Amino acid sequence: MQTQDVTRRVLREHFGVGAAPGQYVVALAGNPNVGKSTVFNALTGLRQHTGNWPGKTVDNAQGTFTFRDKPFLLVDLPGTYSILAHTVEEQIARDFICFGCPDVTVVVLDATCLERNLNLALQVMEITPNMVVCVNLMDEARKKNITVNTDLLKKELGVPVVATTARNGDGLDELRETMYQVAAGTLELYPRRITYSEQVENTVQKLLPAIQRLVGNRLNPRWVALRLLDGDRAFIESIGLHLDSQAKPGVVSEAAREVAI
Amino acid sequence: MSATVKPISPLAEVCAEAESIRLGSGGKLGDAIVADIYANAESIVRKVVCQTSDAKSNWDAKLDDVLTSRLFGYPIMLALLGLVFWITIEGANVPSGMIADALFAFQDQLSEWFALAGAPEWLHGVLVLGLYRGLAWVVSVMLPPMAIFFPLFTLLEDFGYLPRVAFNLDHLFKACKACGKQALTMCMGFGCNAAGVVSCRIIDSPRERLIAIITNNFVPCNGRFPTLIAVATIFMGGAAATGYDALVASGVITSLVLIGIAVTFAVSWALSHTILKGEPSALVLELPPYRKPQIGAVIYRSIIDRTLFVLRRAVIMAAPAGAITWILGNIYIGDMSVIGHTAAWLQPLGYAVGLDGFILLAFILGLPANEIVVPILLMSYLSSGFMLEFDSLEELRAILVNNGWTWLTAVCTMLFCLLHWPCTTSLLSAYKESGSLKWTFAAFAIPTVIAFAVCFVVAQAARSLGFA
Numbered sequence: 212m213q214t215q216d217v218t219r220r221v222l223r224e225h226f227g228v229g230a231a232p233g234q235y236v237v238a239l240a241g242n243p244n245v246g247k248s249t250v251f252n253a254l255t256g257l258r259q260h261t262g263n264w265p266g267k268t269v270d271n272a273q274g275t276f277t278f279r280d281k282p283f284l285l286v287d288l289p290g291t292y293s294i295l296a297h298t299v300e301e302q303i304a305r306d307f308i309c310f311g312c313p314d315v316t317v318v319v320l321d322a323t324c325l326e327r328n329l330n331l332a333l334q335v336m337e338i339t340p341n342m343v344v345c346v347n348l349m350d351e352a353r354k355k356n357i358t359v360n361t362d363l364l365k366k367e368l369g370v371p372v373v374a375t376t377a378r379n380g381d382g383l384d385e386l387r388e389t390m391y392q393v394a395a396g397t398l399e400l401y402p403r404r405i406t407y408s409e410q411v412e413n414t415v416q417k418l419l420p421a422i423q424r425l426v427g428n429r430l431n432p433r434w435v436a437l438r439l440l441d442g443d444r445a446f447i448e449s450i451g452l453h454l455d456s457q458a459k460p461g462v463v464s465e466a467a468r469e470v471a472i
Numbered sequence: 473m474s475a476t477v478k479p480i481s482p483l484a485e486v487c488a489e490a491e492s493i494r495l496g497s498g499g500k501l502g503d504a505i506v507a508d509i510y511a512n513a514e515s516i517v518r519k520v521v522c523q524t525s526d527a528k529s530n531w532d533a534k535l536d537d538v539l540t541s542r543l544f545g546y547p548i549m550l551a552l553l554g555l556v557f558w559i560t561i562e563g564a565n566v567p568s569g570m571i572a573d574a575l576f577a578f579q580d581q582l583s584e585w586f587a588l589a590g591a592p593e594w595l596h597g598v599l600v601l602g603l604y605r606g607l608a609w610v611v612s613v614m615l616p617p618m619a620i621f622f623p624l625f626t627l628l629e630d631f632g633y634l635p636r637v638a639f640n641l642d643h644l645f646k647a648c649k650a651c652g653k654q655a656l657t658m659c660m661g662f663g664c665n666a667a668g669v670v671s672c673r674i675i676d677s678p679r680e681r682l683i684a685i686i687t688n689n690f691v692p693c694n695g696r697f698p699t700l701i702a703v704a705t706i707f708m709g710g711a712a713a714t715g716y717d718a719l720v721a722s723g724v725i726t727s728l729v730l731i732g733i734a735v736t737f738a739v740s741w742a743l744s745h746t747i748l749k750g751e752p753s754a755l756v757l758e759l760p761p762y763r764k765p766q767i768g769a770v771i772y773r774s775i776i777d778r779t780l781f782v783l784r785r786a787v788i789m790a791a792p793a794g795a796i797t798w799i800l801g802n803i804y805i806g807d808m809s810v811i812g813h814t815a816a817w818l819q820p821l822g823y824a825v826g827l828d829g830f831i832l833l834a835f836i837l838g839l840p841a842n843e844i845v846v847p848i849l850l851m852s853y854l855s856s857g858f859m860l861e862f863d864s865l866e867e868l869r870a871i872l873v874n875n876g877w878t879w880l881t882a883v884c885t886m887l888f889c890l891l892h893w894p895c896t897t898s899l900l901s902a903y904k905e906s907g908s909l910k911w912t913f914a915a916f917a918i919p920t921v922i923a924f925a926v927c928f929v930v931a932q933a934a935r936s937l938g939f940a
Binding site: 243244292293295297298299325326327329330333334355356357358359360361363364367368403405406407408410411414417418421422425436437439440441442447450451 | 483485486487489490491493494497501502504505506507508509510512513514516517519520521522523524676753756758
């Protein structure tokens with residue numbers, strides 16, 4: 212339980228998110244204008260609390276709900292197209308998913324422009340396998356004669372996919388159920404690994420051993436390698452900060468290194 | 473000791489290794505990573521999404537392929553800009569003359585009434601020759617081009633073309649190490665530089681925001697367009713064979729806007745390589761679907777929000793300015809009016825940059841609002857002797873020529889108008905947005921220095937080469 216204590220402390224201190232013991236923390240990510248707020252409101256109703264991210268001028272909304280007698284804390288991340296951290300919003304979303312260790316990350320996608328939206332889902336998948344893909348705006352897609360095969364999408368991604376029309380409440384029960392199962396760890400997840408071109412893959416392999424020694428099982432070393440190769444200054448700062456604040460004596464144990472995600 | 477250092481130093485080591493690989497690849501790795509993610513998304517979508525052809529979105533995509541293509545993107549942008557100016561200039565000629573005829577016929581009527589009422593000569597001078605004539609000039613010269621230009625511009629905006637412009641220009645901004653969103657703040661600046669400066673808030677990086685604030689002035693705003701259009705129409709257009717004059721004038725205006733954009737890039741580049749060093753951040757732009765413009769809304773927005781707004785500002789400022797200019801022009805110290813003295817004092821500096829003392833004085837007095845530069849200039853010319861009855865734009869040309877204007881004066885006036893200091897409203901916005909007197913001063917000083925330098929070079933070059 213010590214690791215949970217650590218992540219709860221990080222959540223409180225770095226993200227201003229005070230989760231009660233035993234409460235599942237759910238992060239809600241998605242592109243702008245995909246109905247993310249509609250999903251958020253539909254799930255939490257009036258049990259909301261809004262403010263700012265600590266030290267930032269970006270809005271932060273948190274809400275709670277109970278499902279199957281389990282308390283959930285839903286954190287609405289800023290709407291972003293990517294989490295490669297080019298803007299403050301992207302950095303907040305990325306840092307929260309990466310270092311806040313939410314129990315579930317729900318990525319809301321727009322069914323009418325899935326290709327662009329899917330990039331975000333793929334990026335999140337590189338950080339954490341504990342995610343649910345929520346394909347929203349299914350009604351609009353139908354209007355535009357777009358059909359999305361969610362079963363096939365689930366197979367392709369290796370994580371649960373739920374089709375919703377949050378405006379009418381369609382699919383929200385299934386979304387809650389899936390979130391619950393992912394949080395409780397009762398679902399088998401085989402997140403798809405992004406296939407990179409040879410050049411990228413080779414350089415990642417070169418860096419991987421050193422990064423595994425460094426981050427252990429706290430972060431996906433492949434993903435860290437990719438960010439370093441991207442020359443992402445903000446990420447290097449964040450990782451320095453969080454590795455430092457999470458560090459305990461005897462930094463990374465031999466065992467932890469073996470179980471790298 | 474070791475506990476605090478240990479977790480950091482391996483990180484630094486790995487970072488250094490990654491950095492050397494990254495630089496070794498020529499900085500292409502980051503792009504390759506993103507491209508790979510997109511390729512994955514594309515291959516998944518091809519399997520799971522089925523779209524029965526949708527005529528509308530197909531049409532959108534095809535239009536985007538053309539409007540934002542590497543080959544046609546810039547020529548189309550240029551052509552559209554030129555077309556808008558051509559329609560404006562061609563269309564404004566006739567109503568301009570009609571409005572002027574009506575207003576100046578009324579001036580004679582007014583003069584008669586003043587004479588009938590036995591009003592003193594000075595009152596007639598201040599109110600009719602100063603105030604009313606000033607207003608009449610402003611309305612007849614500025615209203616028709618604005619009433620045509622702004623709806624056309626709003627039409628492009630409503631159609632969804634402006635985001636495509638930002639998309640096209642993005643890589644140029646990136647090359648200058650500035651943010652692509654700057655293109656949007658520039659579009660805003662075409663309306664009003666103060667609004668353009670405020671819109672720089674959309675840029676996240678403080679460095680890039682400052683660059684955008686400082687350079688916003690180089691796109692000509694509402695208040696300066698009428699000046700540019702008037703000078704271009706009567707000077708550049710008149711110089712060409714009849715029939716092509718509107719075409720030449722619109723070409724001149726288009727080139728001026730291009731010069732403004734080129735200066736924007738040059739200054740952005742210079743700033744981001746000297747006092748505002750840094751890497752550019754990425755631009756994420758959602759291209760909205762093309763929409764059929766709502767004609768009613770376009771006309772309402774462009775007439776109410778822009779045309780009448782600018783005209784009101786011009787009238788409010790020009791009316792008292794007209795009266796004051798007339799008074800100053802008719803108070804004599806020795807054998808010259810106050811305006812004459814001031815202009816004479818500014819004459820050497822004005823002449824060096826291809827203008828004259830009166831023009832420079834008008835720009836200085838126009839600091840509160842660029843709209844009043846032409847009115848002040850005309851009034852100071854008119855008050856100092858040349859009393860001309862207004863018949864057509866040709867008369868306006870005569871006024872200027874009688875006061876020693878050549879084509880070089882016209883070119884330098886337009887360049888100076890394009891590049892000179894921002895109006896007080898813009899400066900105030902720059903101060904509020906940057907929160908620093910230093911950067912506000914930079915926003916004033918950089919355009920001023922550039923305007924003087926460019927006009928000086930143009931004037932001296934033209935004179936020494938014997939063109940003027």
